[in-house]
Amino acid sequence: MLIKLKGGTVYDPAHGIDGQVRDLYVQDGRIVEPPPGARVDREYDLSGKIVMAGAIDMHTHIGGGKVNIARVMLPEDHRADPQYHTELLRSGCGHAAPSTWTTGYRYAEMGFTTAFEPAVLPINARQAHMEMGDIPILDKGGYAMLGSDDFLLRMLRDGADQKAVNDYVAWTLHATQCIGIKVVNPGGISAFKFNQRALDLDERHEYYGVTPRQVLKTLATAVHELGVPHPLHVHGCNLGVPGNVETTLKTISGIEGLPIHLTHIQFHSYGTEGDFKFSSGAARIAEAVNANPNVTVDVGQILFGQTVTASGDTMKQHANASHAHPKKWVCMDIECDAGCGVVPFKYRDQNFVNALQWAIGLEIFLLVDDPWRVFLTTDHPNGAPFTSYPHLIRLLMDRTFRNEQLSRLHPEAQKMTTLASIEREYSLYEIAIMTRAGAARLVGLQDRGHLGPGAAADITVYTPDDDVERMFAKPAYVFKDGELVVKDGEIVHVTWGTTHTVKPDYDSAIEKPLADYFDRYLTMKLDNFIIRDEEIAEDGRGSITVHPCGGRG
Amino acid sequence: MAKLIAPGLWRQVPSPFCGIGVDDLTVRVGDDGAVTVEERGDPVTRAGFEQPLGDKTPRIDGRPVSLEAAVGRAAELLRAASLPLVAGLAADVNGVRAALSLADRLGAVVDAADSEALLRNLLVLQDSGWMTCTLAEVKNRADLIVMVGGGLERGFPRFFERHVWVDGMFVRADERRVIHLGQAPSAAGRPSPGKAPEVLACDDAHLPQVLAVLRALVKGEAVAAEAVGGIPVARLAELAESLKAARYGVLVWAAASWNWPHAELAVQTLCELIKEVNRTTRCSGLPLGGKNGSQTAVQVCGWQSGYPLRIRFSRGIPEYDPYLNATERLLGEGEVDALVWLAAFDGGQTPPPAEIPTIVVGRCGMTFSRPPAVFIPVGCPGIDHPGHAYRTDNVVALRLYQLRSVGLPSGAEVIRAIERRL
Structure with a gap:
């Protein structure tokens, strides 16, 4: 079937198209060149509409053990936001920790067609994929967490060579069916198991003697040498700690030019100035990002209201557990692999710290010059539920609205931010970069995030509106792989996306020491640990897409 | 594999x-x-x-019929029902997925066979949370293990062999101290060869008081009593000090055997005690359970609906109520008018007696004192078909494999077939 999308105003930054009226043609799920003389089976008149590729969330906690702990823990949060069963849709719950079905529906209803779970514990990867397997419509993928696993820490302690680490990293990507590698509080999740309560960049893990700097350097090198497109995804040391801006700046300089992605950097951009000993480090962070082209960031914007924080960073989650709202929380030490901490939290606009966190996130968005290197996230659900993205986009695009919101916050926080003086407003083209073209490039998806011939026909069509929040909340049409899935902001058809992975080459000799390690210390056979393709594909709904790696080893 | x-x-x-x-x-x-x-x-x-294979023939009211006829009859009974109950939920991930799809479509209530035991922990998670760990952390890290309540070594026969009497990365087997708070272990829980187990003996029924006093002692509160549940408070004070002195203590319990009203309060006391120890050193809980894949239902219900079990879909949205949606209550008060019972792991897990049409999707070989309206024998996940099931520590899902081909459908296939016929 040939579909013609006629006369829409196209924003396709991957091809430098900034608001030009174009026709698009879709055949067999792909965008194609206009086939000469072919009969158009279905035409959509998009004159006056805005056309972008489907949006990509490159960091959102949508599946896996800690998300499910958050769901089961929060019945009171679900009750206020139920999803009704219809002829087409499964029932479920929304808001802070939505059910899998609802996750897919609500992302698609906002024009998102792909999402990446950024904290897949290797031992829990099977669960992450099963949950994501029950998220309809979206493409998905995961970043496998390394850096506090005892196998790697033993390698580092014993001075293993980089080549062996690379093999282990590549093996992990294969075994967990992931597309990237993430490190969370490098070495710190393990250190907490040894009762260390803090671990700064150059502090030694008391058992292994290894520092976070070593872990970061080794993993960033491995990811780079293996040619994995997505740079090492870094949740740094000292999350949430006033003064952590120094650690973050040292992390940037210490990586010595290797590609790294610093995630939810808002939580890592705090100074210690002012009466409350809490201040914005956003300007210094933005300056460092601007000066270091090897660095990309996503913001992890906070927005006010009830949410839940779910993280692999047990050390910091335990430290912050006293702030839980409501008063309940979970910390787990997991399988010599990592851990997780789940702490419900309510961000308040009349709380000085929360108000300043809000401003810091926006300062970073607005002070980082290159929209190809800063990404739109709330670290769902840690800063806010993903359903607040349209509101966040309005904050970026509409200075009047932004300053009006700012004027309602805790007065001392207003004094501690330069936000009111920042004039920048994001353009639609820049929004399309950070949520589409840039995100696809960052993760290594060559056929997503753009509208050129050969691209998957993931397409979102918006109706222009002076209130961009309303515009981004309710697209006129969303196509997933060429099928119309959303019309006027509502699901009209349910499809199933693919799972994006990479499978870099490695020397299988690494499996010998790994098998011995599994037999001696873990509770599962190595061979039972590995997730094989059929586990994802056997239900006839799921599929695996392998993206190429250009080895640099 | x-x-x-x-x-x-x-x-x-x-x-x-x-x-x-x-x-x-x-x-x-x-x-x-x-x-x-x-x-x-x-x-x-x-x-x-090793359960015997049994007769593979589906039955309607005890009479052998074709699979298609049984599925058709099940659909007919469900179509006629105004509020069905889909219970048992003892199945692999795909089995639970299928059951939830059916329940959502029917507007049914969903419950699991082991809900009472599961809720003793889940209610604590939902009220105050906890600090727990997984089996490999016990194996490699625990230098002090407190087995809370009796019979753990009988219920989980290889727990000690695999996780305690074995050298870990950070602790040798002979460095571990194991204390039984409750009853002395039977032979299965004794080190072999090794030291005699330490026992602070009390009846399980006294554990709520014993744990409350232990929690107070860990917090440094003054305790006036000299003994609780037959245990001298001085010995509990020693245990409190041992927990604080350990590098990584683990308290192990199995809520399934805590059969007294509101046992969740004892679980909560235990979990709060563990949090308290973590002010100065490391300590975790390990809830033992998950037999016949029972954590699987909690996980899949959790991600598909947001709630762990006891969910009512009759208003078109999932509504959780750990009391009102209990199988026993719904049957006892006549609130439901058809029962689907899913039990794919254990032929002995028969449905509760009910005076309403009952459709059993059960492991082949299941026998009944009174034949249900429909019985469809299905394969066991991990023997007859591949699948996934969870371990007690929730994090680890096992990939299960097919070991034989005897022509049995899976529970998921049967339930999906029933849904298609509605």
């Missing part, structure tokens, strides 16, 4: 039955389909794997 090393002989077979996910079994499948655990079996895994 399970490896076929000779005709009918499988190695590295994972067990969905034992709760601790052993995956080192050697299992033989005979020409007649009979399954035998040849190596490393224990009473729990053998009882799971």
Whole structure:
């Protein structure tokens, strides 16, 4: 079937198209060149509409053990936001920790067609994929967490060579069916198991003697040498700690030019100035990002209201557990692999710290010059539920609205931010970069995030509106792989996306020491640990897409 | 994956039955389909794997019929019902997925066979939370293990062999101290060879008081009593000090055997005690359970609906109520008018007696004192078909493999077929 999308105003930054009226043609799920003389089976008149590729969330906690702990823990949060069963849709719950079905529906209803779970514990990867397997419509993928696993820490302690680490990293990507590698509080999740309560960049893990700097350097090198497109995804040391801006700046300089992605950097951009000993480090962070082209960031914007924080960073989650709202929380030490901490939290606009966190996130968005290197996230659900993205986009695009919101916050926080003086407003083209073209490039998806011939026909069509929040909340049409899935902001058809992975080459000799390690210390056979393709594909709904790696080893 | 090393002989077979996910079994499948655990079996895994195959014929009111007829009859009964109950939910991930799809479509209530035991922990998670760990952390890290309540070594026969009496990365077997708070262990829980277990003896029924006093002592509160549940407070004070002195203590309990009203309050006391110890050193809880894959229902219900079990779909949205949506109450008060019972792991897990049309999707070989309206025998996940089931520690999902082909459908296939016929 040939579909013609006629006369829409196209924003396709991957091809430098900034608001030009174009026709698009879709055949067999792909965008194609206009086939000469072919009969158009279905035409959509998009004159006056805005056309972008489907949006990509490159960091959102949508599946896996800690998300499910958050769901089961929060019945009171679900009750206020139920999803009704219809002829087409499964029932479920929304808001802070939505059910899998609802996750897919609500992302698609906002024009998102792909999402990446950024904290897949290797031992829990099977669960992450099963949950994501029950998220309809979206493409998905995961970043496998390394850096506090005892196998790697033993390698580092014993001075293993980089080549062996690379093999282990590549093996992990294969075994967990992931597309990237993430490190969370490098070495710190393990250190907490040894009762260390803090671990700064150059502090030694008391058992292994290894520092976070070593872990970061080794993993960033491995990811780079293996040619994995997505740079090492870094949740740094000292999350949430006033003064952590120094650690973050040292992390940037210490990586010595290797590609790294610093995630939810808002939580890592705090100074210690002012009466409350809490201040914005956003300007210094933005300056460092601007000066270091090897660095990309996503913001992890906070927005006010009830949410839940779910993280692999047990050390910091335990430290912050006293702030839980409501008063309940979970910390787990997991399988010599990592851990997780789940702490419900309510961000308040009349709380000085929360108000300043809000401003810091926006300062970073607005002070980082290159929209190809800063990404739109709330670290769902840690800063806010993903359903607040349209509101966040309005904050970026509409200075009047932004300053009006700012004027309602805790007065001392207003004094501690330069936000009111920042004039920048994001353009639609820049929004399309950070949520589409840039995100696809960052993760290594060559056929997503753009509208050129050969691209998957993931397409979102918006109706222009002076209130961009309303515009981004309710697209006129969303196509997933060429099928119309959303019309006027509502699901009209349910499809199933693919799972994006990479499978870099490695020397299988690494499996010998790994098998011995599994037999001696873990509770599962190595061979039972590995997730094989059929586990994802056997239900006839799921599929695996392998993206190429250009080895640099 | 399970490896076929000779005709009918499988190695590295994972067990969905034992709760601790052993995956080192050697299992033989005979020409007649009979399954035998040849190596490393224990009473729990053998009882799971070695159930006789039984008659594969579906039945309506006890009369043999075709699968299609049984599925059709089940759909007919469900169409006629105004509020069905989909219960048991003892199945692999795909089985629970299918049951939830059916329940959502029917507007049914959903409950699990082991809800009472599961809720003793879940209510604590939902009220105050906890600090827990997984089996490999116990194995490699725990220098002090407190077994809270009796019978753990009988319920989880290989727990000690695999996680306690073995050298870990950070602690040797002979460095570990094991204290039984409750009852002295039977032979299965004793080190072999090794030191005699330390026991602070009390009846399980006294655990709420004992744990409350222990929590107070850990917090440094003054305790006036001299003994609680027969245990001198001075010995509990020593235990409190031992927890604080340990590098990584683990308190282990099995809520399924805490059969007194509101046992969740004792679980909560235990979990708050653990949080308190973590002010100065490390300590975790390990809830033991998950036999016959029972954590699987909690996980899948959690991600598909947001709620762990006891969910009512009758208003078109999932609504959770851990009391009102209990199988026993719904049947007892006549609130439901049809029952679907899913029990794919254990032929002994028969449905509760009910005076309403009952559709059993049960492991082949299940027998009944009174035949249900419909019985559809299905294969067991991990024997008859591949699948996934969770371990007690929730994090680890086991991949289960097909070991034999005897022509049995899976529970998921049968339930999906019923849904298609509605």
